[in-house]
Amino acid sequence: MNSALTPLQLAQAGLLAPNGLDVQDLSRTLDAVMAHAVDAADLYLQNSRHESWSLEGGIVRSSSFSRDQGFGLRALDQDQSAFAFSQQISHARLLEAAASVRAIARQGGEGRAAIAAHPSLGHPARYDTQDPLASRDAQAKIALLERIDRQARALDSRVSEVNASLNCAHETILVMRQDGRLVADVRPMLRLSVFVIVTRGNQRESASSGIGGRFTFDAVTEETLDATLRQVVDEALIKLDAQPSPSGEMAVVIGPGWPGMLLHEAVGHGFEGDFTRQGSSIYSGRIGQQVAAAGVTIVDNGTLPGHCGSLTVDDEGEASQETVLIENGILRGFMQDGMNARLSGVAPTGNGRRQSYAHLPMPRMTNTYMRAGISDPQEIIASVKSGLYLANLGSGQVDIVSGRFTFQSALAYRIENGRLGAPVKGATLTGHGPEVMQRISMVGNDLALDPGFATCGKAGQNVPVCVGQPTLKVDRLLVGGTA
Amino acid sequence: MNNLFPHDQAGLDAITAALLDAARRHGATDAVASVSENKGQTAHLRQGRIRALSREVSCGLSLAVYIGQRQGHTHSTDFTPDSLEEMARAACAIAQHTQEDPFAGLPDTDALCKTPLDLDLYHPWEPDSETLVTLARQIEEGIADWPEAASDGAWASAGQSQVRLANSRGFSAGYAQSYHGFTASVLAARDDIRCREFWHEGGRRQGELPAAKQIGAQAAGRAISLLDQRPIASGEFPVLFDARSAISLLQHLCQAISGRPLYMKTSFLGERFGQPIFPEHIDVIEDPFIPGALASQPFDTEGISASRRVLVESGVLRGALLGQYSARRLGLPVTGNAGGNTNVQIASRLTRPDDDLAAMLRKLGTGLMVTNLSGEGARLINGDYSRAARGFWVERGEIRHAVDGVTIAGNLLEMWQSIAAIGADTFVSGAFSTGSILLSRMHVASR
Numbered sequence: 043m044n045s046a047l048t049p050l051q052l053a054q055a056g057l058l059a060p061n062g063l064d065v066q067d068l069s070r071t072l073d074a075v076m077a078h079a080v081d082a083a084d085l086y087l088q089n090s091r092h093e094s095w096s097l098e099g100g101i102v103r104s105s106s107f108s109r110d111q112g113f114g115l116r117a118l119d120q121d122q123s124a125f126a127f128s129q130q131i132s133h134a135r136l137l138e139a140a141a142s143v144r145a146i147a148r149q150g151g152e153g154r155a156a157i158a159a160h161p162s163l164g165h166p167a168r169y170d171t172q173d174p175l176a177s178r179d180a181q182a183k184i185a186l187l188e189r190i191d192r193q194a195r196a197l198d199s200r201v202s203e204v205n206a207s208l209n210c211a212h213e214t215i216l217v218m219r220q221d222g223r224l225v226a227d228v229r230p231m232l233r234l235s236v237f238v239i240v241t242r243g244n245q246r247e248s249a250s251s252g253i254g255g256r257f258t259f260d261a262v263t264e265e266t267l268d269a270t271l272r273q274v275v276d277e278a279l280i281k282l283d284a285q286p287s288p289s290g291e292m293a294v295v296i297g298p299g300w301p302g303m304l305l306h307e308a309v310g311h312g313f314e315g316d317f318t319r320q321g322s323s324i325y326s327g328r329i330g331q332q333v334a335a336a337g338v339t340i341v342d343n344g345t346l347p348g349h350c351g352s353l354t355v356d357d358e359g360e361a362s363q364e365t366v367l368i369e370n371g372i373l374r375g376f377m378q379d380g381m382n383a384r385l386s387g388v389a390p391t392g393n394g395r396r397q398s399y400a401h402l403p404m405p406r407m408t409n410t411y412m413r414a415g416i417s418d419p420q421e422i423i424a425s426v427k428s429g430l431y432l433a434n435l436g437s438g439q440v441d442i443v444s445g446r447f448t449f450q451s452a453l454a455y456r457i458e459n460g461r462l463g464a465p466v467k468g469a470t471l472t473g474h475g476p477e478v479m480q481r482i483s484m485v486g487n488d489l490a491l492d493p494g495f496a497t498c499g500k501a502g503q504n505v506p507v508c509v510g511q512p513t514l515k516v517d518r519l520l521v522g523g524t525a
Numbered sequence: 526m527n528n529l530f531p532h533d534q535a536g537l538d539a540i541t542a543a544l545l546d547a548a549r550r551h552g553a554t555d556a557v558a559s560v561s562e563n564k565g566q567t568a569h570l571r572q573g574r575i576r577a578l579s580r581e582v583s584c585g586l587s588l589a590v591y592i593g594q595r596q597g598h599t600h601s602t603d604f605t606p607d608s609l610e611e612m613a614r615a616a617c618a619i620a621q622h623t624q625e626d627p628f629a630g631l632p633d634t635d636a637l638c639k640t641p642l643d644l645d646l647y648h649p650w651e652p653d654s655e656t657l658v659t660l661a662r663q664i665e666e667g668i669a670d671w672p673e674a675a676s677d678g679a680w681a682s683a684g685q686s687q688v689r690l691a692n693s694r695g696f697s698a699g700y701a702q703s704y705h706g707f708t709a710s711v712l713a714a715r716d717d718i719r720c721r722e723f724w725h726e727g728g729r730r731q732g733e734l735p736a737a738k739q740i741g742a743q744a745a746g747r748a749i750s751l752l753d754q755r756p757i758a759s760g761e762f763p764v765l766f767d768a769r770s771a772i773s774l775l776q777h778l779c780q781a782i783s784g785r786p787l788y789m790k791t792s793f794l795g796e797r798f799g800q801p802i803f804p805e806h807i808d809v810i811e812d813p814f815i816p817g818a819l820a821s822q823p824f825d826t827e828g829i830s831a832s833r834r835v836l837v838e839s840g841v842l843r844g845a846l847l848g849q850y851s852a853r854r855l856g857l858p859v860t861g862n863a864g865g866n867t868n869v870q871i872a873s874r875l876t877r878p879d880d881d882l883a884a885m886l887r888k889l890g891t892g893l894m895v896t897n898l899s900g901e902g903a904r905l906i907n908g909d910y911s912r913a914a915r916g917f918w919v920e921r922g923e924i925r926h927a928v929d930g931v932t933i934a935g936n937l938l939e940m941w942q943s944i945a946a947i948g949a950d951t952f953v954s955g956a957f958s959t960g961s962i963l964l965s966r967m968h969v970a971s972r
């Protein structure tokens with residue numbers, strides 16, 4: 043692929059020309075929608091190619107390739123939307139969709155002038171447009187998975203099964219708005235995931251991890267791969283000796299990186315502009331208030347190069363940015379898409395995202411993390427007399443209305459007299475997000491982002507995200523276990 | 526009957542036949558093609574405003590090819606002849622690279638469904654958008670009757686789909702189905718306590734749906750009952766899962782007896798076949814052929830008909846859920862479960878017709894009734910279970926107050942074995958059907 047072409051040129055070549063369309067046809071579609079009494083409209087075209095290879099039982103036994111394309115057309119009347127999508131990008135389907143979304147229009151049309159497209163260019167690119175599918179041939183992809191299998195088994199004789207999979211995606215989007223703004227983006231994604239099972243006698247444990255981002259194979263170094271495999275195998279082996287988790291309220295030290303999913307769940311969703319505008323978030327209307335302990339600063343930053351949540355532009359064509367959500371404990375701002383920003387009287391923040399052309403955009407997180415503090419992580423552990431160290435996190439959930447969250451430990455240890463003690467399993471941590479944010483008493487200097495396997499689900503739509511944090515100490519958190 | 530889809534079944538058959546033919550020309554020794562078409566619409570309201578009126582027309586086409594024991598898969602949404610050719614070419618190219626898998630391949634022809642049953646799955650409903658908006662408004666009217674509740678969303682939807690499956694050994698069959706439903710999401714608030722609850726009901730016929738207003742009222746009533754929250758002490762107590770939350774206990778069972786976890790040895794039930802995993806009074810039945818039921822199907826995604834059978838008989842684990850690949854790999858007979866379980870029901874022989882929720886609360890005595898669970902804290906590899914729960918504290922058979930933010934923990938095997946009773950208050954959600962389930966004790970952790 044010729045990377046000298048701009049995303050807009052690539053989008054025109056990939057989405058319009060093969061379907062016999064040009065930018066005029068997009069304008070005409072929006073004209074047809076705007077001839078009715080609606081406030082705003084946008085047309086989103088997308089194509090994607092996806093390839094996956096998976097290894098289990100020592101062989102790469104299956105692979106799949108898929109292609110998808112389509113458009114979604116939305117008409118907005120204040121907070122009300124009508125939406126139609128099609129998997130065929132054609133004149134006829136665009137006009138059908140335009141007729142269908144008029145359902146939302148108030149009585150009477152306003153007969154506006156025709157919409158002229160004006161391309162919006164020059165957004166700083168947060169990733170290359172290179173296609174990860176094409177960046178290696180099939181043999182190289184298979185060899186990579188085989189190497190993972192061999193190497194994981196070689197690390198310990200108790201490794202009894204390895205699953206490794208490789209997912210590559212390449213998508214192009216083109217979005218045009220009723221004011222003529224036309225924006226394109228070309229997005230790569232590569233994700234490598236590893237799952238191991240270890241067996242000792244009739245006891246089995248497992249662990250998983252991965253590497254991912256908006257990049258091609260060149261970004262996956264041997265060192266990263268080795269470290270990932272070592273960590274996954276170690277985690278599974280440690281679990282073989284894990285004891286039942288203690289129960290009750292206790293001090294919890296949360297390790298850096300992936301456990302930042304806690305913030306994503308307990309804080310992040312409550313900062314999304316749809317929930318805050320509707321008043322369903324506990325953080326609604328609290329800008330300027332102290333909502334976390336001093337020393338806690340949390341940002342959403344779509345501009346990090348090549349991370350899973352990074353975006354050059356969001357799915358409404360807004361440039362991504364860094365948005366400070368909480369600064370030294372004070373609530374500073376929310377994440378917005380175009381509609382919620384407009385209705386809330388604030389600027390959009392580049393958080394308008396959608397799973398695909400078949401879904402409506404919503405305010406969504408990108409890369410959301412807590413900034414580093416000043417404490418040495420060892421000091422943080424040493425400060426706890428009796429508690430839990432959460433080294434790795436399982437999955438989590440939050441009820442943004444009550445603020446309650448739940449998540450499972452993947453790997454945890456007891457802390458006794460300031461030292462890590464026995465590993466424990468089966469711990470469930472539950473808490474009230476806003477309360478926990480006030481109980482953070484130490485923030486480490488070791489900020490890390492997750493290695494690239496996070497996906498966030500909201501209202502049935504999944505989008506890739508990134509989470510992160512430094513080591514943290516929460517003075518009291520409820521741990522549910524069986525001991 | 527009027528055909529609502531872009532193609533009729535004969536048209537879909539022509540597409541799958543062309544795709545199989547292209548696969549053969551590109552070197553496939555065997556192939557299976559499936560195609561689906563979906564059509565639906567949803568009205569989503571929130572507090573009287575239309576959040577979204579959406580119309581969906583979508584389709585998908587999948588091809589799996591085998592070249593000897595190697596396989597490749599492709600998916601597309603484009604039915605044009607060029608696209609079919611490209612799919613076949615790409616799948617065969619992939620299959621050249623994958624490694625030989627002795628268990629790969631089509632099902633034996635004998636195992637394939639001969640005469641697909643008509644299971645009464647298709648009752649299309651294509652209302653105009655005003656009708657759906659009106660129904661969503663009625664859902665919100667059901668919420669408005671409750672002073673402390675507000676709508677956080679009401680959805681009315683209508684949908685239909687059809688599939689066709691064909692393979693290179695002569696199988697070709699298809700069927701259509703419909704699903705229409707109402708959903709309410711409710712916010713309730715009193716002083717500092719806020720909570721959200723939802724309710725959903727759906728069915729294959731529009732006519733069998735409950736009144737829309739009732740869905741809103743049900744969600745609102747449940748949300749408000751959760752406002753009277755008080756803390757409880759940690760400890761070991763009997764726990765009653767209400768029928769809706771008890772569905773999860775059946776889901777964990779079905780996951781743990783599915784092919785992949787069994788052959789990957791990641792299921793704690795792998796060595797438990799033929800052994801008791803529930804008390805003797807419990808049976809679990811799978812039935813793919815219940816007319817009109819939500820998980821009924823004439824054949825699975827490989828063309829095999831399952832049959833009504835016991836998964837758990839008098840507490841003893843008897844059946845696994847296997848597609849062709851896992852069956853071959855495990856050396857067991859295929860059960861027609863490629864694509865998962867069909868309708869599954871758990872029942873106790875001790876259940877009496879008058880064992881309604883009130884009777885189950887009396888059996889619980891003093892302990893916790895769980896109505897909502899969150900977190901994915903059931904680990905299939907060893908059965909360890911730890912999830913966050915919401916519900917009610919019950920004393921001497923009477924609800925005292927709501928409880929939130931507690932965790933319940935145990936091991937699934939011990940939990941199942943401690944089932945003391947199943948209520949007659951049967952609830953069906955998708956594929957699963959159960960009454961409320963009483964466990965004799967669990968660890969409950971509270972603040």
